[in-house]
Amino acid sequence: MGWDPAGNWACGGSNVSRSDLSGVRTGPLAEGEWVTLTDPKGKMHSVRLQAGKSFHTTKGGIALDDLIGGPDGVVVTSVGGMQFLAMRPLMADFTVTMPRGAAIVYPKEAGQIVMAADIFPGARVLEAGVGSGALSLSLLRAIGPTGRLWSYERRDDFATIARRNVETWLGTEHPAWEVRVGDLVESLAASPEDPAEVDRAILDMLAPWDCIDAVGERLVPGGVLLIYVATATQLGRVMDQIRVHQGFTEPAATETIVRNWHAEGLAIRPAHGASSHTGFLVTARRLAPGVTSPLRKRRPAPGAYGPDYTGPRPPWVEPAVSDG
Ligand SMILES: C[S@@+](CC[C@H](N)C(=O)[O-])C[C@H]1O[C@@H](n2cnc3c(N)ncnc32)[C@H](O)[C@@H]1O
Numbered sequence: 001m002g003w004d005p006a007g008n009w010a011c012g013g014s015n016v017s018r019s020d021l022s023g024v025r026t027g028p029l030a031e032g033e034w035v036t037l038t039d040p041k042g043k044m045h046s047v048r049l050q051a052g053k054s055f056h057t058t059k060g061g062i063a064l065d066d067l068i069g070g071p072d073g074v075v076v077t078s079v080g081g082m083q084f085l086a087m088r089p090l091m092a093d094f095t096v097t098m099p100r101g102a103a104i105v106y107p108k109e110a111g112q113i114v115m116a117a118d119i120f121p122g123a124r125v126l127e128a129g130v131g132s133g134a135l136s137l138s139l140l141r142a143i144g145p146t147g148r149l150w151s152y153e154r155r156d157d158f159a160t161i162a163r164r165n166v167e168t169w170l171g172t173e174h175p176a177w178e179v180r181v182g183d184l185v186e187s188l189a190a191s192p193e194d195p196a197e198v199d200r201a202i203l204d205m206l207a208p209w210d211c212i213d214a215v216g217e218r219l220v221p222g223g224v225l226l227i228y229v230a231t232a233t234q235l236g237r238v239m240d241q242i243r244v245h246q247g248f249t250e251p252a253a254t255e256t257i258v259r260n261w262h263a264e265g266l267a268i269r270p271a272h273g274a275s276s277h278t279g280f281l282v283t284a285r286r287l288a289p290g291v292t293s294p295l296r297k298r299r300p301a302p303g304a305y306g307p308d309y310t311g312p313r314p315p316w317v318e319p320a321v322s323d324g
Helices: 091-097 107-116 134-143 156-170 184-190 208-218 232-245
Strands: 034-038 044-048 054-057 060-063 074-077 083-087 124-128 148-153 177-181 198-204 219-229 252-255 261-264 267-270 280-285
Touching: 044 054, 091 107, 091 134, 091 156, 107 134, 107 219, 107 280, 124 134, 124 208, 134 148, 134 156, 134 198, 148 156, 156 177, 184 208, 198 208, 208 219, 208 232, 219 232, 232 280
Parallel strands: 124 148, 124 198, 148 177, 198 219
Antiparallel strands: 034 044, 034 083, 054 060, 074 083, 219 280, 252 280, 261 267
């Protein structure tokens, strides 16, 4: 998938947008839509359907007119006799191939986030940063037409890429999605009542610990805070900062590992190629105003907050004793 030389992603045709704002297209393939052509070796090519044009392969061209007006999921043959499977991309296919500004949340985590953060139809969700808009796509689908999503991004150029990606996928603007350019904490401070409260908050940024107080002020009691971090050092810091806040439940951390398998006759084994690390998910729930989390009875692991530890120090942890 990619943008054409004029920088357009326009997906023409009468079947491009649905009232559910899912971005899913059904019915006959229409001119202007993108399809994925998969060759016999499994290599995928993204092609925009344009009347009178051909897609060129090493085995001759494929007339795109052969696809326009026909069903999804067909086999087309190039002039030189090579067969290609033609299908509309799924949202996950689009997400991993769309233009990027910042690194994206991959579909394996996006799926987890929707469940772990309990994103529901009609939910009011705050998100930062928006980056390339990959996670925004999943959040928008989960909240549906009746939800609201406020996405904060401090880089204007990334916000533009994200808006274009989401609009391309949906085929239209999402009426309940607002991208706000600016630092999250500063933006929230500048608009105390907008949004006045949110049901869920999702952070994917370099220093999420700096935003926990500000986000905690907008999150409803029982609301879910979910933070995606890439590194173990970020994970440790964000977990302890949530504990320091005391207005959240004990945070939980997970890593999502998805392993593909090869299963053919008696050759049944994990697929070749390692699945590399992407990130960690940290979740915690907001307590009611004025309520602080009960002090933990369990003692921290020996040395967890020893003299070498310089991060946020939860209130039940004894002050560091210096050597001197
Ligand atoms: C890894 S990217 C987010 C990717 C996004 N979740 C996606 O799936 O496409 C992190 C983004 O957070 C933005 N960011 C970092 N700190 C921020 C802050 N304090 N306020 C707003 N945006 C911030 C960065 O500019 C960057 O675009």
